[in-house]
Amino acid sequence: MSTTVIPVTTPTGGYDVHVGRGLLADLPALLPERARRVVIIHQPSLREVAEQIRESIADTGRKAFAAEIPDGEEAKTAQVAGFLWGVCGQAEIGRNDLVIGLGGGAATDLAGFVAASWLRGVDVLQVPTTVAAMVDAAVGGKTGINTSEGKNLVGAFHPPIAVIADLDVLAGLGANDVAAGMAEVVREASSPTSVFSRSSRRTRAQRSMSPATRSVSSSNARSG
Numbered sequence: 001m002s003t004t005v006i007p008v009t010t011p012t013g014g015y016d017v018h019v020g021r022g023l024l025a026d027l028p029a030l031l032p033e034r035a036r037r038v039v040i041i042h043q044p045s046l047r048e049v050a051e052q053i054r055e056s057i058a059d060t061g062r063k064a065f066a067a068e069i070p071d072g073e074e075a076k077t078a079q080v081a082g083f084l085w086g087v088c089g090q091a092e093i094g095r096n097d098l099v100i101g102l103g104g105g106a107a108t109d110l111a112g113f114v115a116a117s118w119l120r121g122v123d124v125l126q127v128p129t130t131v132a133a134m135v136d137a138a139v140g141g142k143t144g145i146n147t148s149e150g151k152n153l154v155g156a157f158h159p160p161i162a163v164i165a166d167l168d169v170l171a172g173l174g175a176n177d178v179a180a181g182m183a184e185v186v187r188e189a190s191s192p193t194s195v196f197s198r199s200s201r202r203t204r205a206q207r208s209m210s211p212a213t214r215s216v217s218s219s220n221a222r223s224g
């Protein structure tokens with residue numbers, strides 16, 4: 001399977017979402033040269049993967065550290081964020097360095113928030129490992145943690161420098177987790193604001209135009 005690269009535009013620039021198989025082996029090639037120290041924030045189920053990534057980054061001459069967090073929502077707390085700020089301090093993560101979020105949406109939300117808040121913002125590279133995180137949580141730059149009053153009440157918008165969705169890691173997931181993620185894909189695809197709904201509205205509108213109008217309309221779309 002070849003790699004698909006989906007560019008995402010943000011007000012401050014943009015980043016690429018890489019989708020394919022075997023992408024984690026090439027992860028070090030996607031790191032910015034300026035990043036000399038890297039903290040990999042991962043869920044317990046991704047311990048081995050995190051260690052492989054840590055070793056491959058260390059092989060490039062960088063200092064790489066793995067930080068394990070509690071599973072699921074237990075990780076999205078001020079206490080765990082505080083623990084990770086401590087890890088960043090001890091790892092001497094500086095302005096040019098990098099945080100990697102490895103895991104489901106709970107891990108990418110937390111890693112993004114820690115990256116957004118450490119030194120008022122360092123780069124984050126997201127490596128989602130559930131379907132839900134690949135199609136939603138890790139893409140878009142929304143990061144956050146929970147408080148006792150509710151979910152995602154504290155956070156920041158902090159787009160990643162890249163998202164790496166390696167489909168090989170999904171092999172470790174149960175059928176229910178994959179189905180739950182795919183349900184999210186269907187829900188999003190059928191919402192009135194989704195890219196699918198917009199493109200099918202466009203197609204219907206184009207079908208109802210005369211051929212001359214359709215040709216003007218599609219050349220406008222290309223130049224716009």
Ligand SMILES: NC(=O)c1ccc[n+]([C@@H]2O[C@H](COP(=O)([O-])OP(=O)(O)OC[C@H]3O[C@@H](n4cnc5c(N)ncnc54)[C@H](O)[C@@H]3O)[C@@H](O)[C@H]2O)c1
Pocket residue numbers: 043044045046071072073076103104105106107109129130131132133136137138139140141142143144151152169170171172173174177
């Ligand atoms: N930021 C956003 O825009 C956004 C959008 C949607 C959801 N979210 C957040 O995402 C979180 C839910 O994400 P989720 O559904 O991925 O749940 P999750 O992160 O809790 O992961 C679910 C379970 O799968 C395990 N797991 C992860 N990857 C695995 C793998 N490859 N193999 C085996 N097990 C694996 C995890 O350890 C965990 O037990 C919520 O906190 C939600 O608020 C954020």
